Amino acid sequence: MTPADPALARTDATPDDGAVPDYVQALERAASYLNAEQRAMLRRAWAVGAAAHVGQSRKSGEPYITHPVAVAQVLAEQGLDVETLVAAILHDTIEDTPLTRAEVAAQFGETVAELVDGVTKLDKVRFANRQEAAAESFRKMLLAMSRDLRVILIKLADRLHNMRTLGAQSPEARRRIAIETLEIYAPIAQRLGMNLMKAELQDLGFRMLHPWRHAVIEKRIRSQPLVRREALAQIEARLAQRLAMEGLEHRLVGRVKTPWSVYTKMRAEGRSFDQVMDVFGFRVVVGSVADCYHALGVVHAAYKPLDGRFRDFIAIPKANGYQSLHTVLFGPYGSPIEVQIRTREMDLIAERGVAAHWAYKAGEQDAGNSAQSRAATWIANLVESQRGTGSSLEFLENVKVDLFPDEVYLFTPKGDILALPRNATALDFAYAVHTDVGNHAVTARVDKRLAPLRTKLASGQSVEIITAKSAVPSTQWLEFVVTSKARTAIRQQLKQLEHEDAVQLGHYMLDRALGAQGTALDRIPMERLDAFLAENRYSRLEALLADIALGNRMPSQVALALAQPPDAAPEAAQAAPAGVPQERILITGGERGVISFAQCCQPIPRDDIMGYHTAGKGVVVHRLDCPNIAEYRKSPERWVPVDWAREVAGNFNVSIRIEVENRPGVLAQVAAAVAQAESNIDKVEYLERDSSIAVLRFGIEVTDERHLAEVLRGVRRLRVVQDVQRG
Template sequence: MSSFSKPRLADAPCPDPCPDAVEALERRLAEYLPIDQVRQVRRAYEVGARAHEGQLRKSGEAYITHPVAVASLLAELRLDAETLCAAILHDALEDTPLPRSEIEREFSPTVAELVDGVTKLDKLQFQDRQEAAAESFRKMMLAMARDLRVILIKLADRLHNMRTLDAMAAESRRRIARETLEIYAPIAQRLGMNKFKAELQDLGFRALYPKRHAVISRRVASQPVMRREALATVEAQLAQRLAQEQLPHSLVSRIKSPWSIYTKMKQEHKSLDQVLDVFGFRIVVPEVMQCYHALGAVHSVYKPLEGRFRDFIAIPKANGYQSLHTVLFGPYGAPVEVQIRTEEMDQVAERGVAAHWLYKNAGSGSSAAQTRAQDWIRDLMDTQQTAGSSLEFLDNVKVDLFPDEVYLFTPQGDIMALPRNATALDFAYAVHTDVGNHAVAARVDRKLVPLRTKLASGQSVEIITAPSASPGPQWLEYVVSSKARTAIRHFLKRLEHEDAVDLGHRMLDRALEAMESSLDRVPPDRIEQLLADLRYRRLEELLADIALGNRMPAQVARMMVNGQDDLPLTDAELPVAPTERIMITGNERGVLSFAACCHPIPGDEIMGYLSAGKGVVVHRMDCPNVVEYRKFPERCVPMAWDRSVVGDFRVILRIDVENKPGVLAQVAAAVAESNSNIDAVEYRERDLTVSVMEFSIEVRHRKHLADVIRRIRRLGVVHAVQRL
């Protein structure tokens, strides 16, 4: 170990066990790196070769051939010199006496950090991992990756190990192959590194299920369209059409991998013959608009298969992948998939996040996929720098590995994990219950959106709050997380109690006023005795029960004034109609409800009816049911609208219209022009000339309703409008 800490390390002789591989690496690096950086990578090889001197792989080769091969894989992605140095030295800290301080001194702290990160990952070993253990492995692995390049080194390391897996024992091959399919291939997919992903999957499948791999490979090779002349014919016809359209392009054939075929057969319970897009072509063009031009060209050669077109250019995948996908009816009985993309989209699709280094010095004009991938990396790096932890990186990478969850960024760069289909409101409650209770809107990727907006993984979410905001019952329809649902229900229950206490207080005051008394004039000891007799701990509980219809206010008033037992009222004791009515704003949640039989709105003459357990149900005075309710005067509550009523109230309109196309759209437009929302539309009657529609709409008050009706009546296709 001391020999590696001497300052004259550069003067030490260096073994050269793989000169050809190193020279090939240097030639590749010289294509895109300055000469001084190429020398730095060469220096890393010299240090690594001496550190691993005498060590052999299972295959019998010098151990240093593996780190050089890993660096060569990363050089194909055109990664920076620091990454390549760390790749060559990635096993040195664990398997040799080379200290970290020597790497820092000889290269840089960043290179030492990268090597140390990969070393820590290598020390994590799991035997017989279950799904939870695999998730735990991913968390630990990526939590320690303070630099994105650590993962790239690890993926290249795993890919070369898979290429040389035959030298391992059978049990080790199966363990490593399973780990590759469960962990490393999905990580490569999430990072958009499709070339790495495809090879990792194929090698893992072949090692884990050699017979299944062989059977599928033989079946694919024996398909008619696989004959060279058949492929050549399809390719020639497509190329000819593209040339006629004067489209500059490159056209290459591609075959779906055995692993992709196997997983599709397994997941969709299909036979190999039913797996459609086995064979295909990739068309690469310079510009985005030429992608759609090329799409029209290939559809003119072969008819497209219905329902199999996907536009990932307009709507990229989460990892930034962009391309047009279409499946054609091929000339030999086998459908052919065609992918169409630009050159930059193709680079990002193959290299994924590694394209960040390839394009980091590029000017304007980068593709949307490239920009999206770079923004994602930048957000990750900012997160790690501000939080001082890489656990967030894992949570984001888990996106595609665990599709039942979405992972989102807070404005501070933290990661929130939420259930699938979570909304901005779920996110607000995940941040803090108080944030959720006072949320009014959200900014998702800096765009203002409603709280009910569903979130997608990788988005940045900021919640906008207001002190006056509070949950409503409809919020329960917007959330999927248990935390949000529980918090909203708790708030509504507490709010319901507060509103019930307030309304019960007003109802009891009105009943006491009818008896020429008031709550202040009732002796406190009598109130205490009454609460004890009725088994209430506090007066608030009694008042809430009054509002909820479980206690009649007139009876409670009689007991308070006269001290009588809780007996039914006699005719002589029934309350007289007081002059003061209870004023409502419509916001008395959980206590007041508005009758579905008459749909009262502000401006209507109203009354309340106490219904046990439901509280006060508000009716219009001209509601047909009021006649029956008046037979129970002790349950009737005189009410009126307060001046400060806000909110929307439901109304049902019956509209007779001409029975012809486009009428519904005209009526809906008239409603929308009146700033009213449509909840539902139903056809009640219909004949050859006249249709009857019922619109459920929301209005603020009677004047608003009148404006809506006027606009509808102006339509020439409308015969009559009536409020139900």
């Protein structure tokens, strides 16, 4: 039966029929820039792909091969090379058909096989959930991207065609895929400068996620009032006339807003539809950079520019290679006129981004290389950061932070330009310069004035980072950095420092236990130590020491095994010399990971304390009057002597229990009294409450017991407070 729609004719044709389906002909028209040999290779790829996918259908009922060919057509419209188009046609074969990577490499070359393999998802690996699978698939795709940028171009085109044909999916699948597109793939396209693809992905994602909102906004955009259409024509005619009078060859086009851009602006700025649409947009495309600045003067003469709304992305390009002049003019009807001015090459790169690199002929690739090299640098930074993340989900969250491109442009002391996300701090800048600079940062000079590392930066500022060899990251840094590179590097360094602390503490604990056996670690024969490490599967002594510190091995048992000669009786090594000194671990407040403070009693400096060796946690510090002490006394071998150092730095968590009159404004009075004593409040909860009395528990931070006493005195002075105590 012949289909009613001629566009659907012969979709089920295979290479054996001798007929070339319409969808293949459409691809060949889009790829007409290829030579005859390359077009023959493209036809051969379709034959191989159609044979591999024979019998497979999409949910819409079409033969599956129509999808990869459509993906190749999207890329052909971007001007991509033949290897990318062939890989696009075959991108699902390794995953979904009997065709192997080796067969693809044998028929089309190693480069095509590498591209196909890079796009292939990890369906054969078992994951805990769908989110983890998607995150791990993304990590693999990123690593393939780092070897060849074309992998992500195929993946983006694949996602674009899937979004165009998403109607056949279930509502739940449509929503999930739309969210993923808006959160990951559209921002990646934007980060790579591919604005045409980004705009379509965003609009399709919006349509699937909020179909009613999309329909309403689209209808209102289409039904613009006559007054607006006349105003648009008048402004366009005036700008075109002024540019022509100056002898500037140009292309002037009105910019039409998409439903997604209207929707996001309405939400982000709290504007109505009419306020968002009351902005006219034009793009001026000219021949050279000099013409861009000439055209800027012309449009400023035609309409007055709005103060503070000019941006020069030609002198300082965006991180994705985008270049253009942006200005906002005061229109004839009081409405703003947004104008972008750029060269033809800049316009191509703005629309196609990294894909523009392959659209240039040999010897004319400078403009394309800019976007490609910037994208390659970004991906290299992502690859570096993914090595330090613990899980694929954590890595994906870090990448999302980097994908939203509101940027600030900053200068190094040498005049180099760095682009960072909006709200980036001086510490983000330090890590952008180099990981070692970030790890040893102490403070910053912003425009030659000293500023703390948490200072938020603004475009145009000059930043210098002051470092010290002794400086190390702290967990507080994670609270104010915004870039994934900084976050990953800080976490990695904190883990390293915790490991070093664990090794040091484990060394102390083992030495003390060996001392009880009448020996020391440096007196244990190397052969005996190596044999113990091998028997217990430790690659190095440091791993054993860290395990001891974390409570996974008891130091007394390890000491017994090391101190006892192989031929000695088991009892021989157990006799400890009398009077072995019990050296205490002194707590300074700078401990990381292996020494923690119990939440059951919340010890603070000057409290009488003890340490309990807890499996997986290291040494947990308790107060001697902790209610759990009686239980811990049953395991004296786990006790660790600890005490406060003479100088203790930092803030410590403690709870206070306050009984107050139950009336309006009481909570604010108590909070103000705590703040006046220079203490931070972490949390507040009601323990009891009736018509006259309320019992509150405040979680606060103090430096020591004296500071806590000062807070308690300040709260007691309040008339509404009936009782306050540590609790």
